[in-house]
Amino acid sequence: MKNLLFYLKIKIIKILIPYLVKYNALNLLSFLFILNLSKIKSILPKKKVKFKIIILSKSGGIDDVVQSQKKNNDDCLYLACPRIFLITVFNTIFDNQEYHNSKKFYSKQGKIKRDNYKSFLVEFLKILKKRYDIHAFIGFNFEFKEEIELAAACEKLKISFLLLYKESVLTEEEAQYLRYVLIKLNEKFNGHKIAVYSDYAKKIFTESNFVDKNKVEVIGCPRLAKSFSFKKKVPKNQILYYAIESKRGLPDPFIEYYGNKFFKDLKEHREYNPKYNWDLLHVKTLSVLKKFAAKNPDISIIIKIKTGQLVNKKQYLDLPSNIKLKYFGAGHQLLEKSKVIIAWNTTAILEGIAANRFILLPYFRTKKNNLKKKNELILKLKDENYGYSENDFYKKLDFFMKSKYKKNHIHNEQCSLKYHLHNADNKADLRLNRFLNKNIKYKNIK
Numbered sequence: 001m002k003n004l005l006f007y008l009k010i011k012i013i014k015i016l017i018p019y020l021v022k023y024n025a026l027n028l029l030s031f032l033f034i035l036n037l038s039k040i041k042s043i044l045p046k047k048k049v050k051f052k053i054i055i056l057s058k059s060g061g062i063d064d065v066v067q068s069q070k071k072n073n074d075d076c077l078y079l080a081c082p083r084i085f086l087i088t089v090f091n092t093i094f095d096n097q098e099y100h101n102s103k104k105f106y107s108k109q110g111k112i113k114r115d116n117y118k119s120f121l122v123e124f125l126k127i128l129k130k131r132y133d134i135h136a137f138i139g140f141n142f143e144f145k146e147e148i149e150l151a152a153a154c155e156k157l158k159i160s161f162l163l164l165y166k167e168s169v170l171t172e173e174e175a176q177y178l179r180y181v182l183i184k185l186n187e188k189f190n191g192h193k194i195a196v197y198s199d200y201a202k203k204i205f206t207e208s209n210f211v212d213k214n215k216v217e218v219i220g221c222p223r224l225a226k227s228f229s230f231k232k233k234v235p236k237n238q239i240l241y242y243a244i245e246s247k248r249g250l251p252d253p254f255i256e257y258y259g260n261k262f263f264k265d266l267k268e269h270r271e272y273n274p275k276y277n278w279d280l281l282h283v284k285t286l287s288v289l290k291k292f293a294a295k296n297p298d299i300s301i302i303i304k305i306k307t308g309q310l311v312n313k314k315q316y317l318d319l320p321s322n323i324k325l326k327y328f329g330a331g332h333q334l335l336e337k338s339k340v341i342i343a344w345n346t347t348a349i350l351e352g353i354a355a356n357r358f359i360l361l362p363y364f365r366t367k368k369n370n371l372k373k374k375n376e377l378i379l380k381l382k383d384e385n386y387g388y389s390e391n392d393f394y395k396k397l398d399f400f401m402k403s404k405y406k407k408n409h410i411h412n413e414q415c416s417l418k419y420h421l422h423n424a425d426n427k428a429d430l431r432l433n434r435f436l437n438k439n440i441k442y443k444n445i446k
Contacts, residue, residue, distance in 0.1 A: 009036065014088055021092040021120070029089075030128045037079040043069040050075040051135040051440050056147060057083055061140035061166050063223040068432035076440065083144075090146035093117045102258045105145055106185060114149055121153035129159065136160040136440045141167055142189065142210075143257070151191035160442045161191035164432075166221075168201035169347050169420045171249040172374040173268065175204060180266045181254060182208035193439045195219045195432065198422050219435050220428030221347075221421035227354035228426045230336045232407050235357065238300040239401070240338035241289060242331065242348045244282035244362075245306060249345035249375055278344060285342065285362040286315060288390050292397060293320040299401060300324070302338065304331050304348075340400045345377050350421055353412045358400040359385045362393055379416045 013036065020029040037054065043066055055062060057080045065078065094113055098104045105114075128134060137154055139147045142163060154161035170178065182204070189211040195218075196202050202218050205211045247253065251272060255263065263269040286303075293301050301323045305311060316325060326334065331348060335341070341352030342360050352359050361379075363386040387393025418424040 010082070010084055013082070013085055017085070017088040018092045021089055024120075026124050026127050029124060030131055033081070033085060033128060034132055036085055037081055040066065040078040040080055042066055043073050043078055045073050045075050045077060047075050049077045052077045052079060052133060053136045053138060053440060054079050054081050054134055055138045056081055056086065056140070056144075058140040058166075061138075061164055063226075064164060064166065064221065064432060065138065065436075067222040067225050068429040068436070072429075072433040076436070083146075086146040086150065089120075090117065093120065094145075103262070106187075118149040118153050121150055122156055125153055125157055125159065129157065134159065135442075136162060138162050138164060139191075140164055148187075148190065151189070155190055155192065158442045160193075160440055162436070162439055163189065163191055163194045165194055165196045165201065165205075168197045168204075169350070169377065170200075171345065171377055173251055173372075174249060174254075175200065176268050176374075177251045177254040177263070177266070179204050179208050180263065181258060182210045184262070184265075189215065192442060193217070193435070195435050197221050198420055200419070217431075217435055218422050219431040220423035222423070222429040222432045224351065224354050224417070224421055224423045225426055225429055226332050227335060227351040230355040230357075233336060234405055234407055235339040236300070236337045237298065237401070238302065238338045239289070239292075239340045239342065239397070240331070240334050240352075241285065241301065241303045242341070242343035242346055243303055243305045243311075244278045244285065244344045245346070246277045246279050246282075248278065249377060250276065250278075281344060281362055281364060283315065284364055284390055285393070288362075288387075288394050288397070289323065289342075290320060292394060293323050296401070297322055302326055302334050304334060339405060340397060342397075345375075347421075349377065349379065350417060353414065354417060354423075354426075356407070356411055358403070358405075359412055360393070360396055360400060361386050363388050364390060364393070377416075378419060380413055381416075382413065385412070 013032070016032060017029070020032065040055070040062070053076055055065060055078055062080065069076070069078065093116060094105070098110060098113070104110050136159065137150065139151070139161065140163070142148070142165065151161040151163070187210065192215070194205065194211055194216040196205065196216060197218070197220055199218055202216050205216055206213050252274070255272070289301055293299070297320070299322060303323065304326045307328060335351060335355050335357070338357060340358045340360055341349065342362070343349045343352070344361060349359060349361070359381060361381070365388070384396060387396050414424050422428065
């Protein structure tokens, strides 16, 4: 029933908004916007509401806000806004190709439409602020086209637009492509302040002139606290494999978003091979797990497949009965109960380290799969955490599963938590809370 109401609401949004935008019915549009806001009940304020903050919904990002505010929120009412609302407004002004084609969006013709979109948002926000007294917006990714001019419109009206950037766990190659994108686009962050996970994310943003140093702060990843809470909990006899994504840590998403020609002047792009991927690494890892499951029927193996991840269903036919697939939901509950974490180029590895679980990475080198350091997350784990061949991987997995779990012993190197997530001290939630308290109310930045 809940899902039915949600999809009905989305349907209504998609039908009504184009008419309201076309006929400049800003009062009705603001009323519809308010109707679509929902209170985040897990972080309701302890005292009388002083500030209303609209969160442009994004999983992971909202988790960070919740982790930071569940004990610290005194007077802020956090309201989730479905991103489809702004996307539909955007797509009424821009055509579908302009949303999906970055070249058109950043063209001179696109700039004219962007200015029109910004002017529309300014008038819309004036009415919304007068009617509902909003104080701030929170977004999570600077590349969301529908939010770029929203940040600029907020700045013009002195409404705080805060970017809590959560996409900054990067391989060296991803960082090179991101830096190039920011420099070539020559865009400037139009909002009030940015919070990032790491020092290197801040460095990329400031050195590319995307944002001034005084407008960006390193706060770390607050939601990692959930993983830290598992440290002293003895796990079950279970293995958790985060199914390897074909292009994770590779530059392909940038190329799909901006186009191949966009990167013609990037030196590193000369080595780009569109056929390079982690498919073989996944197939071999899955093969080892099948063998291990067959020989160890008392051990449960969970394969967590990311929502939206393309799946070859044939790979998962005829699995041993002790291997289960999980497609939906966050992986925290699975992490809590698992003894060994297997993954590749994902934040889930860092969550496993924070939870003090045994970490095992498939590090198979073959002629067809020549691993390159620039394509890997910097983790600096011990030799025991890498399976250098399928046989070595099997032996180390067997070793970890037979090892006694000592909850008071630190099993992994911790430096990657500070490097990628700036939260080895488990205090990122407090840093985000301070960031929000300082910046929710708009102040001129000198």
